[in-house]
Amino acid sequence: xxxxxxxxxxxxxxxxxxxxxxxxxxxxxxxxxxxxxxxxxxxxxxxxxxxxxxxxxxxxxxxxxxxxxxxxxxxxxxxxxxxxxxxxxxxxxxxxxxxxxxxxxxxxxxxxxxxxxxxxxxxxxxxxxxxxxxxxxxxxxxxxxxxxxxxxxxxxxxxxxxxxxxxxxxxxxxxxxxxxxxxxxxxxxxxxxxxxxxxxxxxxxxxxxxxxxxxxxxxxxxxxxxxxxxxxxxxxxxxxxxxxxxxxxxxxxxxxxxxxxxxxxxxxxxxxxxxxxxxxxxxxxxxxxxxxxxxxxxxxxxxxxxxxxxxxxxxxxxxxxxxxxxxxxxxxxxxxxxxxxxxxxxxxxxxxxxxxxxxxxxxxxxxxxxxxxxxxxxxxxxxxxxxxxxxxxxxxxxxxxxxxxxxxxxxxxxxxxxxxxxxxxx
Ligand SMILES: Cc1ncc(COP(=O)(O)O)c(C=O)c1O
Numbered sequence: 001x002x003x004x005x006x007x008x009x010x011x012x013x014x015x016x017x018x019x020x021x022x023x024x025x026x027x028x029x030x031x032x033x034x035x036x037x038x039x040x041x042x043x044x045x046x047x048x049x050x051x052x053x054x055x056x057x058x059x060x061x062x063x064x065x066x067x068x069x070x071x072x073x074x075x076x077x078x079x080x081x082x083x084x085x086x087x088x089x090x091x092x093x094x095x096x097x098x099x100x101x102x103x104x105x106x107x108x109x110x111x112x113x114x115x116x117x118x119x120x121x122x123x124x125x126x127x128x129x130x131x132x133x134x135x136x137x138x139x140x141x142x143x144x145x146x147x148x149x150x151x152x153x154x155x156x157x158x159x160x161x162x163x164x165x166x167x168x169x170x171x172x173x174x175x176x177x178x179x180x181x182x183x184x185x186x187x188x189x190x191x192x193x194x195x196x197x198x199x200x201x202x203x204x205x206x207x208x209x210x211x212x213x214x215x216x217x218x219x220x221x222x223x224x225x226x227x228x229x230x231x232x233x234x235x236x237x238x239x240x241x242x243x244x245x246x247x248x249x250x251x252x253x254x255x256x257x258x259x260x261x262x263x264x265x266x267x268x269x270x271x272x273x274x275x276x277x278x279x280x281x282x283x284x285x286x287x288x289x290x291x292x293x294x295x296x297x298x299x300x301x302x303x304x305x306x307x308x309x310x311x312x313x314x315x316x317x318x319x320x321x322x323x324x325x326x327x328x329x330x331x332x333x334x335x336x337x338x339x340x341x342x343x344x345x346x347x348x349x350x351x352x353x354x355x356x357x358x359x360x361x362x363x364x365x366x367x368x369x370x371x372x373x374x375x376x377x378x379x380x381x382x383x384x385x386x387x388x389x390x391x392x393x394x395x396x397x398x399x400x401x402x403x404x405x406x407x408x409x410x411x412x413x414x415x416x417x418x419x420x421x422x423x424x425x426x
Contacts, residue, residue, distance in 0.1 A: 060403040066281035077312050124318075158214070224357060333405075
């Protein structure tokens with residue numbers, strides 16, 4: 001079979017004639033339509049989607065309940081701006097906080113995760129990066145107004161290997177040269193510590209620190225799960241210093257790890273949660289900053305905003321997403337299918353895989369390097385030829401984040417194919 005290349009689908013060349021900017025290096029497949037865990041290309045060939053829009057499609061493509069919610073709202077009102085109210089915003093915020101509140105018992109330890117700062121309030125934005133930017137602004141303002149940090153001195157502790165988005169402030173504290181180099185000068189005020197090292201994190205907290213910002217599982221880094229006890233230790237360090245723990249759950253949140261929130265699955269609780277991706281059901285960009293009213297209260301009128309943030313179309317879809325998550329069925333599914341996934345992947349270590357990591361329906365596989373420096377890409381291309389969509393990260397890592405609607409048989413078929421592709425590398 002020959003792989004189809006079309007404008008915007010082929011290698012990133014930036015060549016004359018391709019009207020699509022070369023800031024991505026997509027696999028050579030051009031999707032025309034999709035349903036559930038499956039997509040079809042412009043030549044009618046079907047592929048099982050094992051990336052799910054980097055977790056934005058947790059409920060699969062065009063989930064009927066989400067599409068129905070979007071259609072219904074399209075026929076009513078789509079955008080008001082926050083200059084006026086709309087009848088979806090309040091219910092969305094209330095239903096999201098109710099969902100997160102109900103789950104405030106760790107699915108792993110069974111103990112209440114409890115926090116002194118209940119999650120009562122939502123600030124909706126659009127993209128994940130905007131949620132992170134909002135979290136940074138929130139932490140700084142809170143640090144000045146509540147913690148009494150001298151003006152202009154606020155610092156935030158972040159982790160090496162993190163991925164929080166692509167704005168200039170965010171890439172400024174990235175440790176990935178591809179993401180960072182050539183975009184300075186950068187926003188000051190960030191202290192980068194090794195991920196998973198609670199002692200180093202504690203050491204980095206100083207009198208001007210206002211927050212720790214972390215992914216509870218590092219997604220783009222290759223699905224890196226921190227050592228057990230790390231996130232509770234971060235919580236303890238934040239409590240001792242009287243600062244905010246801001247958890248970026250844009251990719252890890254809303255079911256992916258087999259829990260509503262990965263932070264909770266680790267037996268602890270953040271003060272501020274950043275959500276995105278799956279919150280918009282794969283239909284609209286929708287992100288949210290969720291925290292206590294006393295924390296979010298520092299962002300009063302005029303201090304932050306977004307024309308599209310909290311728009312009725314996105315909120316209507318967000319409400320339908322919250323409703324899908326309410327009975328815990330999808331998170332249970334991610335947990336049980338995750339066991340199938342990780343059992344299968346474990347058999348591939350030393351058979352084409354150097355290491356496998358992950359949690360729930362989410363995995364990173366470091367493949368045996370071959371002749372090509374981009375060994376991960378090579379594996380993805382081979383999987384594509386077999387009818388499976390997967391994506392590489394950082395050269396040698398292949399990342400799997402199938403939609404939570406995938407069936408066990410589909411997952412097993414994908415594991416068989418991956419096992420064969422990897423075994424051919426040894
Ligand atoms: C943990 C995390 N935070 C933030 C972002 C940025 O989200 P967006 O691409 O919607 O700006 C991502 C995207 O992959 C992410 O994985």
